[in-house]
Amino acid sequence: MSTTYEAAPELPEVLAEPRKRGRIATFIRRHPTIVAGGGLLTIMILVALLAPWLGTVDPTAIKPWMRTRPPSAEHWFGTDMLGRDIYSRTIYGARVSLIVGFAVALLSSVAGTALGLVSGFVRWLDTPIMRVMDGLMAIPGILLAIALMALTQGSVTNVVAAITVTQIPQVARLIRGVVLSLREQPYVEAAIASGTRTPMIIWRHILPNTLAALSVQATYICAAAMITEAILSFIGAGTPPTIPSWGNIMAEGRSLWQVKPFIVFFPAAFLSVTVLAVNLLGDGLRDALDPRMAKRL
Amino acid sequence: MDGATDRVGARTVPPLLDVRGLKKHFPIHGGVLGGVTARVHAVDGVSFSIAKGETLSLVGESGCGKSTVGRLVLRLIAPTAGEVLLDGERIDTLPAARLRMVRSRMQVVFQDPFSSLNPRLRVREILAEPIRNFGLARGRADLEKRIFALMDKVRLPREAIDRLPHEFSGGQRQRIGIARALATDADLIVCDEAVSALDVSVKAQIVNLLADLQAELGLSLLFISHDLAIVEHMTHRVAVMYLGRIVEIAPRAALFARPAHPYTRALLSAVPVPDPTALRRHVPLTGDVPSPIHPPAGCHFHTRCPHAFDRCRSEAPVLSPRGPDHMAACHLAE
Numbered sequence: 001m002s003t004t005y006e007a008a009p010e011l012p013e014v015l016a017e018p019r020k021r022g023r024i025a026t027f028i029r030r031h032p033t034i035v036a037g038g039g040l041l042t043i044m045i046l047v048a049l050l051a052p053w054l055g056t057v058d059p060t061a062i063k064p065w066m067r068t069r070p071p072s073a074e075h076w077f078g079t080d081m082l083g084r085d086i087y088s089r090t091i092y093g094a095r096v097s098l099i100v101g102f103a104v105a106l107l108s109s110v111a112g113t114a115l116g117l118v119s120g121f122v123r124w125l126d127t128p129i130m131r132v133m134d135g136l137m138a139i140p141g142i143l144l145a146i147a148l149m150a151l152t153q154g155s156v157t158n159v160v161a162a163i164t165v166t167q168i169p170q171v172a173r174l175i176r177g178v179v180l181s182l183r184e185q186p187y188v189e190a191a192i193a194s195g196t197r198t199p200m201i202i203w204r205h206i207l208p209n210t211l212a213a214l215s216v217q218a219t220y221i222c223a224a225a226m227i228t229e230a231i232l233s234f235i236g237a238g239t240p241p242t243i244p245s246w247g248n249i250m251a252e253g254r255s256l257w258q259v260k261p262f263i264v265f266f267p268a269a270f271l272s273v274t275v276l277a278v279n280l281l282g283d284g285l286r287d288a289l290d291p292r293m294a295k296r297l
Numbered sequence: 298m299d300g301a302t303d304r305v306g307a308r309t310v311p312p313l314l315d316v317r318g319l320k321k322h323f324p325i326h327g328g329v330l331g332g333v334t335a336r337v338h339a340v341d342g343v344s345f346s347i348a349k350g351e352t353l354s355l356v357g358e359s360g361c362g363k364s365t366v367g368r369l370v371l372r373l374i375a376p377t378a379g380e381v382l383l384d385g386e387r388i389d390t391l392p393a394a395r396l397r398m399v400r401s402r403m404q405v406v407f408q409d410p411f412s413s414l415n416p417r418l419r420v421r422e423i424l425a426e427p428i429r430n431f432g433l434a435r436g437r438a439d440l441e442k443r444i445f446a447l448m449d450k451v452r453l454p455r456e457a458i459d460r461l462p463h464e465f466s467g468g469q470r471q472r473i474g475i476a477r478a479l480a481t482d483a484d485l486i487v488c489d490e491a492v493s494a495l496d497v498s499v500k501a502q503i504v505n506l507l508a509d510l511q512a513e514l515g516l517s518l519l520f521i522s523h524d525l526a527i528v529e530h531m532t533h534r535v536a537v538m539y540l541g542r543i544v545e546i547a548p549r550a551a552l553f554a555r556p557a558h559p560y561t562r563a564l565l566s567a568v569p570v571p572d573p574t575a576l577r578r579h580v581p582l583t584g585d586v587p588s589p590i591h592p593p594a595g596c597h598f599h600t601r602c603p604h605a606f607d608r609c610r611s612e613a614p615v616l617s618p619r620g621p622d623h624m625a626a627c628h629l630a631e
Contacts, residue, residue: 186412
């Protein structure tokens, strides 16, 4: 054993050239799904915000002499069986769907992240928290939401609360899993070894690295919440009938579906397009938010 | 590297790191009620010491517990039994707040230069974290000065300070990791397979960098590796581990020239020699490393040892002197 281990000659230190931030065209080319999903969603948000200025009339105004008229120049999407303008109701209905979608995504992300972090970091709380989450997940989300709505009055706030409860376990599980894998990362151990306190480790090393998974999950929750809201409203357990929502409009048009399909068609089309937009955005984010790829944005 | 031989026989100063009878048994939970069904004997009574400015290499196959020893020394995990003394002070029983202060004296460099750096933090942030944790900088300007000094020490270009880890090559990332380990002016650095994931040419650069830093800063290194060729190049003493125990510990020259334990001989014969004409006596090892859940009775190595006899199967050998500062745990050569 008299190996001589020649050191390689020192190579010049070459730093990779910093990448210039891509222009808009590059972004569109690299992330077409984000652009398509984000674009559609932006249009929907604008429609919801600008509803009063988009040629709408009072969405609750009843015109009994104009019932179930097909689409025309006066009523673009036709009228329902109380003579209300379906175009106006659909446009205003976007507000309910988007509010419910975003509120549920935000609230369940915050609550689920908090539970997931506690579960992943506090050993003795892990089992109780996760068993409760398992219990909630064992009940189909829609049934749980109906049960919760049965306990309260129909209002948009209560719909948001009920759907949030059904979505929290998903986020808590996801974040717990991410936290458990991040905890074992050498950079977290290195941070512990260099004296970083636990709250700072969570804040600097754990939370930022859960964001990619969380934001993708949040978009899917947003889409699921909008569908659940429509289902709840459709079966009469959601948004009260006084507030136009896509689910309500479809519920009211249900009995006339075979003869007056336009009543159901327009809110259904808006719901589909919005959910598609959010899902496209989520898919695009999932691909783009890998930190190793982030620089290419 | 004559420091090691000078030190032999005249150990008057207490060692920087003293590890005594260290054990780590990981419980395996199973069954319906989640009770402990078995234990992994990852580290099973390990003792060694490292003097100031000395490199001790811990070598062995994967799964022999060498990384666990590193994590125990750093107190990233708590030992099942045994003592760890840093400068004569027991650190294995310290309460969390005191332990945090001691952490500035011992740092770690990990194997994987990709997962050992938070992908979202810039070099500036990575290096500022340990400095801030121990309040070592007075103000922003001083902090930046210290960060630049660290980058100079590991020969990273200063303009890289605002780069993210993924913009660097493996070797450069490992330099960032070394700079982070130097940030608290630590006395002891645990290098857990610190060069194993690097290309050969980069490996040599990093090994040389570590050797330079050791000479410059008087660091003690616990160099955990499976690569005897690298170890031979940069260590003062070598400890060979097998299945949670040290089987031989000796100064580098003695270990490579006169290995006393059959396992050490087998390891050495497996090191490739870049000379096709060299005459080599291969000591083939058959079988796999036994499970650390049910380690063999007696000498852990007897299931694979070509020289095993009855005593090896019943009685565990203890480390006994084989030469100056040279200890081996084998019944054979006693």
